[in-house]
Amino acid sequence: MNSQLMFGYGSKAVGLSIDKLNRHGLIAGATGTGKTVTLKVIAEQLSRAGIPVFLSDIKGDLTSLAEAGSSEGLIERIQATHYENYENQAFPIEIWDASGQSGLPLRITVSEMGPILLANLLGLNETQTSILNVVFSVADEKGLLLIDLTDLRAMLNFVGEHAKELSSAYGNISKASIGVILRSIVVLEQQGAAEFFAEPSLEIEDLMRLDDSGRGIINILNATKLYQTPTLYAMVLLALLGELFDSLPEVGDLEKPKMVFFFDEAHVLFKDTPKALVEKIELIVRLIRSKGVGIFFVTQNPMDLPDSVSSQLANRIQHGLRAFTPKELKVVKAVSQTFRQSETSKMNLEKVIQELSTGEAVVSTLDSEGTPSIAEQVMIYPPMSKLGLVDPQTILKTINHSSLIEKYGETFNRESAHEQLNKVMQDTQEELIESIDQNQKDITPDQRIKELEAELANKVKQSVKSGTRRTDSNLDRFTKNMMSQVGREIGRVITRSITGMFKK
Numbered sequence: 072m073n074s075q076l077m078f079g080y081g082s083k084a085v086g087l088s089i090d091k092l093n094r095h096g097l098i099a100g101a102t103g104t105g106k107t108v109t110l111k112v113i114a115e116q117l118s119r120a121g122i123p124v125f126l127s128d129i130k131g132d133l134t135s136l137a138e139a140g141s142s143e144g145l146i147e148r149i150q151a152t153h154y155e156n157y158e159n160q161a162f163p164i165e166i167w168d169a170s171g172q173s174g175l176p177l178r179i180t181v182s183e184m185g186p187i188l189l190a191n192l193l194g195l196n197e198t199q200t201s202i203l204n205v206v207f208s209v210a211d212e213k214g215l216l217l218i219d220l221t222d223l224r225a226m227l228n229f230v231g232e233h234a235k236e237l238s239s240a241y242g243n244i245s246k247a248s249i250g251v252i253l254r255s256i257v258v259l260e261q262q263g264a265a266e267f268f269a270e271p272s273l274e275i276e277d278l279m280r281l282d283d284s285g286r287g288i289i290n291i292l293n294a295t296k297l298y299q300t301p302t303l304y305a306m307v308l309l310a311l312l313g314e315l316f317d318s319l320p321e322v323g324d325l326e327k328p329k330m331v332f333f334f335d336e337a338h339v340l341f342k343d344t345p346k347a348l349v350e351k352i353e354l355i356v357r358l359i360r361s362k363g364v365g366i367f368f369v370t371q372n373p374m375d376l377p378d379s380v381s382s383q384l385a386n387r388i389q390h391g392l393r394a395f396t397p398k399e400l401k402v403v404k405a406v407s408q409t410f411r412q413s414e415t416s417k418m419n420l421e422k423v424i425q426e427l428s429t430g431e432a433v434v435s436t437l438d439s440e441g442t443p444s445i446a447e448q449v450m451i452y453p454p455m456s457k458l459g460l461v462d463p464q465t466i467l468k469t470i471n472h473s474s475l476i477e478k479y480g481e482t483f484n485r486e487s488a489h490e491q492l493n494k495v496m497q498d499t500q501e502e503l504i505e506s507i508d509q510n511q512k513d514i515t516p517d518q519r520i521k522e523l524e525a526e527l528a529n530k531v532k533q534s535v536k537s538g539t540r541r542t543d544s545n546l547d548r549f550t551k552n553m554m555s556q557v558g559r560e561i562g563r564v565i566t567r568s569i570t571g572m573f574k575k
Contacts, residue, residue: 076116078109079434079449080152087113087386089120089327091437092365095356095383098333099373099406100390105430106369109388110333111136111454113367114289117331118162123279123287126333127294127308132460136162136289137469140457148430148453160455163282166469168293169267169307174470175479177292177307178269181217182207184310189223191348192264192306193255199248205241206230215488219268220256222488227253229492262300267307269482275318277475278311279330287330294335301339308334309352312366316355319362329363337368338375353379373409374402381409385443386436391427410435410446423448 075086087096098113100106111133114124128134139159149157168174181189186207190200206226210217217223227249230237234244259265280288298304312332319329334340341349356366368376368384372392376384387410394400400421407420410433424433427448434449470476486494 078112079451081447081449085434085449087436088439092328092331093360094385094437095365096367096386097384098367098369098388101371101393104390106390109451112452115162115455118287118289121285121287122327123330125278125290127292127335129294129298129335131295133291134466135457135461137164137465138457138461142458145453152450152452154452162289162456163286164289164291166291166293169297170263171266174293175475179272179310181223181268187348187351188306188310199252202248215491218270218487220265225489225492262303271479275314305340312355315364316359321361322363323361325363328365331365333367333369335369337370341377349377356380356383373406389433392424394425411443413445
């Protein structure tokens with residue numbers, strides 16, 4: 072097996088060490104500098120090496136991986152990059168969609184997302200987040216499944232109704248905070264999240280498949296609509312990353328990773344993100360490497376990533392940055408300092424990064440010993456697949472011919488928290504009715520009517536004797552209400568008597 076994935080040419084061919092892909096990476100650069108092409112080229116090389124890929128398609132131009140094609144200036148580009156084994160070809164792709172409209176339905180359960188991610192998605196404060204944690208804890212203790220947002224709503228109502236009993240174990244549970252969470256769920260549903268929280272939930276193994284020729288399948292999340300709600304987009308990708316982390320066993324360093332995950336527009340993940348969530352992301356990035364997964368963050372400004380995360384991205388591909396203000400110049404300077412340079416190098420990295428043309432990048436990757444290479448200016452290879460948008464019929468054909476369509480095509484709704492709580496309530500009501508019926512089994516309907524009439528007369532008498540001033544109309548209304556209640560009770564007793572007779 073070739074130990075390198077070649078993706079560009081500087082003074083020589085430049086590539087990524089396959090056994091170091093789990094040390095993660097960064098693809099950065101301003102809009103229009105060539106990040107998408109770089110992502111495509113690396114995805115193609117990964118697929119050819121038998122490594123599955125997951126990436127998101129925000130602009131709708133990555134599904135073109137499914138078509139072979141050439142572009143204007145291709146011959147010149149091939150010659151300039153010394154691309155020796157270039158050939159036009161299509162790649163095996165699987166298209167997913169969190170809304171299930173333009174791809175295989177991508178779904179996970181509320182439980183799989185967990186309270187920390189969900190709290191961030193709902194925009195909850197610290198107090199509201201703690202209550203959401205209580206909801207998950209109570210659901211776990213009672214064996215109630217949280218699958219969809221209906222289940223979550225049912226559990227919130229349950230916790231609110233039993234706040235007094237639960238407070239002794241969990242502290243104060245504010246019903247006002249529960250109301251805020253319930254309203255936030257409504258907003259989330261309006262953003263289209265209801266389709267995402269459902270079953271069948273994605274099985275991570277289905278993202279790590281090879282085609283019949285041994286090429287890794289490139290899983291593409293159709294995110295053109297999803298990205299219109301950036302927080303939901305970020306949480307969907309992070310939930311998938313979390314599922315990978317939780318599901319895969321520890322394997323240490325492998326000759327090649329089980330899969331490589333690209334997180335496009337990564338800056339949205341860290342914008343206004345609570346410290347607890349940033350720490351969780353940092354933990355996943357640090358530990359998932361031992362599970363055979365590589366992560367590449369794709370973003371415009373590498374400074375948008377927290378230092379705790381950025382420091383773990385060993386393979387770096389920096390496209391051009393434009394700097395016109397003192398603040399932007401500081402960013403370029405900071406970025407240039409993240410690359411390793413030789414003491415004898417005369418290359419001014421700050422200047423080079425600002426002057427890179429489209430398709431060029433400053434690159435530093437880990438060598439076979441795990442040491443970052445000296446920063447080098449590189450021209451990225453042209454992709455083997457089509458550039459630009461693909462024919463919609465190709466997308467439709469890819470979805471309809473997927474081997475997973477039967478598995479994920481239709482939702483199902485098994486018994487979960489919503490149904491389980493309703494059943495408990497129904498059983499409780501039936502037990503109460505049975506208990507009342509048992510106590511009244513020796514009382515005839517006529518006796519019960521007399522008891523209720525006597526009870527009514529007593530309450531009216533007490534009302535008249537009380538010191539409260541009442542007009543005749545108030546007393547009349549009171550009497551009519553009481554008679555109405557008596558009537559309903561009499562009807563209930565008679566009905567049960569008839570039913571009892573039929574049961575016999």
